[in-house]
Amino acid sequence: MTIDLLWPDGPKLIRDPDVFTLGTDAVLLSHFASAKRAKRLLDLGTGSGIIPLLLAWGDKRITAAGVEIQEKSAQLAKENMEINELSDRVEIITADMRHWREPKLSGYFDLVVSNPPYFPVMSGKSTDNPHIAIAREELMCTLEDICKTAAYYTKWGGSFCMVHRPERLGEAMHLLSANGIEPKRLRLVHSRPETAPSLILIEAKRGASPGLVIMPPLVLYNADGSDSDEVRAIYHR
Template identity: 35%
Template sequence: MNLIGDERLDYLLAENLRIIQSPTVFSFSLDAVLLARFVAVPIQKGSLIDLCSGNGVIPLLLSRRTKGTITGVEIQERLADMAQRSFDYNELSDRLRMIQEDLNVVTPQLGHARHDVVTCNPPYFLTPGKEELNENDHLTIARHEIMCTLEDTVRVSSELLKQGGKAAFVHRPGRLLDLITLMRQYRLEPKRIQFVYPKEGREANTILVEAAKDGKADVKILPPLYVYDENNEYTPDMKEILYGKRD
């Protein structure tokens, strides 16, 4: 494995995989792990797309849940390269691949209405003034709607999906109404919503939403997911998600 600069090779413990990360370029967050566990995927075959893929953590995690092909789309060349090297290291490049491209122009390359699942962990924050932007360009692009907007990610997800295909997003609760409005605008009907809380008694800080293309209106609100217990330790649910076991 050829690591560049301050890159390191970390474990994805529950899946027994390794992933290249860099504190100054990109490291995945818990949100990506939650999305990869939340989305419904075909087990035996199918075509899956991960938009705003970063260092490829969601394709790696999904590779343990499906035997289908998974394509990550990431605009930043450095991150896309990190992801592809991780795929190669884990000997998954026969099913996983990374495309370094602007998601706004990727549909003709990937194919219109050909895919079963699209996942997306988009930039969360509207573009602020220059004085508020992170000095690190890699992190700024990952966190702020500079290279793509929430509407872009929803529109492209709809373009890529077959009728009945699933789109799954993770975002902040404050953008829930924006996300649902955009989904319906682009023929994606919300079907499952889950709120994630840092601990009991606190406000939710993450939402997970799955929609079906041209689906009927019938949304289910799943049980809440708590990250920490009263002792500030991971809850049994989180231990299972992160480590593959509850204790």
């Protein structure tokens, strides 16, 4: 394991090569979701806890919970909160979100977020590492499971923000609407200006009327391969 600073004077992150730790996806989702200025946050499939870590670090008002099915990942998330002195505001829960229902928390959270497994089982994206396989493939939860759980915990008028793959956009929009959380904001993420999108960022609101705003695209790299100005700002460079 190693401990890295995400940026100068920023939060620390314990990295474990056997566990999914940090990817661009989680950082971009944290930035996308931070616009909501929420006070009560829930992260579904929190992994090493990077999303509640970033959001709680950036806003002292936030209290958060992260749900993770893998014990090893959940323990790493707890350690990440401890070294950043966030354990008093961020709780890590080891549970299977498909069955995790706490009536006292139903409709409680202003903001629910998720960086879920992207690939259906048997999609050809398999890996021999079981921890990474569960994080990448829908072995332990599907997109439908995520949307159902998000709808249960998001308060009326609250938001659910998710990052996913462009090829799952139609399915995601359908499942969100079917579960009473209406897609309201969509941003496409492109590696370079001339390339097709590689990720999508979606915000849906519980109980909202239909009406989707498509935001300007987020481009990660300039034509010369250098980081875009927006990415540099997101990473505090």
